[in-house]
Structures are given as C-alpha cells and as structure tokens.
Amino acid sequence: MTADSLTPVLTKRWLSPQSWRLATYEKLEGYTAVRKALAGTPEQLVQLVKAAGLRGRGGAGFPAGVKWSFMPPNEDKPHYLVINADEGEPGTCKDIPLMMADPHSLIEGCIIASYAMRAHRCFIYVRGEALHPIRRLTAAVREAYDAGYLGRDVLGSGFDIDITVHAGAGAYICGEETALLDSLEGRRGQPRLKPPFPAAAGLYAAPTTVNNVETIASVPYIVNGGADWFREMGTEKSPGPKIFSISGHVERPGQYEAPLGTTLRELLELAGGMKGGVPLKFWTPGGSSTPLFTTEHLDVPLDFEGAAEAGSMLGTTAVQVFNETVSVPWAVMKWTQFYEHESCGKCTPCREGTFWLAQILERMVDGHGTEADIDTLLDVCDNILGRSFCALGDGATSPITSAIKYFRDEFVDLCEKNRASSPELVGAS
Structure with missing residues (x-):
C-alpha cells in the first residue's frame, strides 16, 4: 500500500482553501446527502447504517446502526443526539483536526443522524481546552442556520433540528458517555450507574444517543455512496x-x-x-x-x-x-500520573488504585524500587480491572500489565540498580 493508492474519504476536503467554510463544503458535494436522507424515512436510514457496518469510532467499536435502533420509535419524550467531541485520550488527535478542517461534515452528519433517531435537539460537547475548534464549529453552525440547513422545516422537509455547541471544562472523565451527560446537565462529570442506558434515560432522563465525531462525520458519505461502497474499504467485520x-x-x-x-x-x-x-x-x-x-x-x-x-x-x-531510546517504565509512569490526576474519585478501586500505581512507579523510576514492587503493581491492577465504575480504571491498568508482560526485564533492571546502590539491600533478596 502506498500513499498514492489511498483515496481519501473523511479527509478529502481538508487541504482545500478555506475548507471550513460553507461555500467550499457545498462546492465539494456538501449537504447533498442530507437532501437524500430527508427524502427517505428514519427507519431506512437506520437500516442503511446497519447494512454499511459502521462501527463507533470513539474506541469501543459498537455498531452505530444498532445503537441508533435502541432509540424508542415513539416520541413521548424528546429525543437527543449528543456528539462526544471531548477527545482527552493521550495521543488521540483526530476529532479536533476534523472539526477544524471540515466542521460542516459533522453538522451534516448530525442532521441526518437526528432525523434517523427522531431527535430535534443535538448537542456537540467539545473539550474545553480546544478553543479553535469550538469557535470554528460555532461559526459553521451559524452558517448552516443562515443557509436553512438547521432550524425549523429544514429544506422544506417539515423536520426541525437545533444544534448547540457546548464547551466542556477539560476533564478526561467526560469522554465517558454518562459522565458527559452529567456535565452537559451542569453537574459534576461522573459516570452514572447503568442501567438505565442513555437510549432509555440519557440527557434530562430522555432517550439519548451519544456518538463520536468521526462516527457521525462518516454518515453523509454512507448516505451518498451506499452501504456496498462503504464496505469496499476496510475488513468484513470492520468496514470503512x-x-x-x-x-x-x-x-x-x-x-x-x-x-x-x-x-x-x-x-x-x-x-x-x-x-x-x-x-x-x-x-x-x-x-x-x-x-x-x-x-x-x-x-x-x-x-x-x-x-x-x-x-x-x-x-x-x-x-x-x-x-529504543525510551524507558518503558518511565513512559508507563507518565501515563499513570495522567490517570491518577483524571480519576473522578467516584469509585474506590480507581481513586485509590491509580494513586498507588503512580506512587510505586515513581519510586521505581527514581531508583528506589524492589522486585516486590512489580508483583504489587500487578496485584493493584488486578484489583482495579473489572471492578471500577467505568472504563477509566481498566484503561489505567492496560499500559502497566502489558509493559510488564513484554518488558519485565526493564522493571527488574531498575530494581537491580537500586539494590546495587543500596548496601543494606545487598544479599537481602
């Protein structure tokens, strides 16, 4: 595979001059999918996304069409679509450039997804530190309102949709969908007990679907290209x-x-x-x-x-x-310090566990560790994994357990150096 053989889909407009403007977006097939979608029924759209095999791009990989189908067909309560643009995972930087370069693809996806789920209100929850994407997205939403793509009776279809861009306050935990919903409601960002799941009782206790930016931005391409075209890319179980x-x-x-x-x-x-x-x-x-x-x-x-x-x-x-210049224990320590800092403190395994993991790793990297610390790290990880309230705790254990699995000798070497430099430890193993 070479760079020349790849045809961009999601990033095809990124290098166009002023790619974030409505005029550029409309010149490059923008807002053609929404017309096609509004001519069909919500059920047809859900079926199309199911057939395309689109899976959540936020990390879990849950089939998007199946998630959409969980929304109740009746409208006894308002339905909400919430876009998770919190993007706080260390190393992750795909949603922010997407919102910077092509915000209208996200907005068009939001309109189509909202129509499919009978939602008339959509919230885009953007990470608080990401000031430029917030401003650019807000400007794009304003352009879409002025052009008649948002608001009352979109394109004469009888469908009403409003989009609100909401800035978070910079908490990694708000990338967890129920913590995000609590934050949107004005409460402290902490995960909720499930069930009830958001599709039954999400934002303001009403049916809600939470999707990632990249997932929703993929939707207009599926509507225009069709499920078979989308499946030509990727693998059978992970298309696109x-x-x-x-x-x-x-x-x-x-x-x-x-x-x-x-x-x-x-x-x-x-x-x-x-x-x-x-x-x-x-x-x-x-x-x-x-x-x-x-x-x-x-x-x-x-x-x-x-x-x-x-x-x-x-x-x-x-x-x-x-x-090869990087020390594995050092890298793992830096990540663990992040998880300790970002733990919301709601559950004991994560709150206490990440604190102890960071403390042990800091001691080892400083040259004061013993081989018993390696077993203690694994023991603490074992007490966090599967026992914490949300996936933050599980995620905090992943780099540690895998690092010890593949690079145990580096952790042992730190302990050997400590033993060599501490006379009282020599012969005390």
Whole structure:
C-alpha cells in the first residue's frame, strides 16, 4: 500500500482553501446527502447504517446502526443526539483536526443522524481546552442556520433540528458517555450507574444517543455512496476508512486516513519511517489506555478484531510510536500520573488504585524500587480491572500489565540498580 493508492474519504476536503467554510463544503458535494436522507424515512436510514457496518469510532467499536435502533420509535419524550467531541485520550488527535478542517461534515452528519433517531435537539460537547475548534464549529453552525440547513422545516422537509455547541471544562472523565451527560446537565462529570442506558434515560432522563465525531462525520458519505461502497474499504467485520493519529518518533507525525485493517508497517511507510532511523521499541494502537504492542506486532491488522486477537484494542487509533531510546517504565509512569490526576474519585478501586500505581512507579523510576514492587503493581491492577465504575480504571491498568508482560526485564533492571546502590539491600533478596 502506498500513499498514492489511498483515496481519501473523511479527509478529502481538508487541504482545500478555506475548507471550513460553507461555500467550499457545498462546492465539494456538501449537504447533498442530507437532501437524500430527508427524502427517505428514519427507519431506512437506520437500516442503511446497519447494512454499511459502521462501527463507533470513539474506541469501543459498537455498531452505530444498532445503537441508533435502541432509540424508542415513539416520541413521548424528546429525543437527543449528543456528539462526544471531548477527545482527552493521550495521543488521540483526530476529532479536533476534523472539526477544524471540515466542521460542516459533522453538522451534516448530525442532521441526518437526528432525523434517523427522531431527535430535534443535538448537542456537540467539545473539550474545553480546544478553543479553535469550538469557535470554528460555532461559526459553521451559524452558517448552516443562515443557509436553512438547521432550524425549523429544514429544506422544506417539515423536520426541525437545533444544534448547540457546548464547551466542556477539560476533564478526561467526560469522554465517558454518562459522565458527559452529567456535565452537559451542569453537574459534576461522573459516570452514572447503568442501567438505565442513555437510549432509555440519557440527557434530562430522555432517550439519548451519544456518538463520536468521526462516527457521525462518516454518515453523509454512507448516505451518498451506499452501504456496498462503504464496505469496499476496510475488513468484513470492520468496514470503512479510519483516521489514524500517528505521533512520536516518526518522520512525519500527523493524521493519516487509511482503511481499517491497515498495519503499523504500512502506516510507518506513510509517515516516512522511524525518526532518524532509530529502531522501533514499543507503540500503542489506540491511545495510552490500550495495551502496548512491540516490534512483533508490526503486521497486526489494525481493525477491531485484529487488535483484540493480538491482545490489545483498536481504541481511537491513536498510534503513539516510541523508539529504543525510551524507558518503558518511565513512559508507563507518565501515563499513570495522567490517570491518577483524571480519576473522578467516584469509585474506590480507581481513586485509590491509580494513586498507588503512580506512587510505586515513581519510586521505581527514581531508583528506589524492589522486585516486590512489580508483583504489587500487578496485584493493584488486578484489583482495579473489572471492578471500577467505568472504563477509566481498566484503561489505567492496560499500559502497566502489558509493559510488564513484554518488558519485565526493564522493571527488574531498575530494581537491580537500586539494590546495587543500596548496601543494606545487598544479599537481602
């Protein structure tokens, strides 16, 4: 696979002059899908997205059409569509450039998805620190209102839709869908107990669907191209294109659109190879909350099934690449400090566990660890995994357990150095 052989879908407008403007968007097939969608029924749209096999691009990979079908068909209560644009996962940077370069593709997707789910109000929850995307998205929403794509009786269809752009306050936990809903309601961002699930009682206790930016931005292309066209890209169980955020020790870090199932070997070729020719040591396939991969995994297909079979997760396809100069325990410590800081504190396993994990790793990296600390780390991870209130706790354990699995000798070396420099520990093992 070469860069020349890839035809961009999601990123095709990104390099156009003033790509974020409505005029540019309309010149490049913009708002043609919404006309087609409004001519059909909501049921037809849900069926189309199901047939296309579009899976959630926010990390979990749940089929979008199935998620949409959970929304009740009646309208006893208002229905809401909420877009998760919080993007706080370390290494993930695909939604912000998408909103910066092509905000109207997200808005058009929101209109179509809202119509499919009988929602007349859509909220786009953007990470608070992302000031530029918030401003650009707000301006794009204003343009869409002025052009008649939003508001009352959209394009004479009788369908009403309002979009509100909401700025979060910069909490990683608000990337969890129910914590995001609490934050939207003006409360502290903390995950809710499920059930009830958002489709039954979400925002303001009404039926709600929460989708990622990239998921919804894919919808207009599916409406225009059809399910079979969408399935031509990617793999059978993970169809379609995906934006891979490549950062770290590569020559050209950035956003690379490629079909799902692409391998790191192919992505490195697109990104110009390893920086300075220093060999690869370890990498994350989907951000810091996914288990690490090593050079053994260069040819693992990066789709939802391939990553899972190899012992990790596709996550948000935030590919962080580290060369041989990086200490694995140090990198894991930095990530763990992040999770400790971002834990909302609602549940004991995550609140206390991330604190202890960070403290142990800091002690080891400072040169005061013992081999018993390695077992303690695994024990604490075991007490967090599957026992925390939401996935933040599980994600915090992933880099630690996978790092010890593949690079245990580096943790042991830290302890050996400590023993050598501490006379009282010599012979005390």
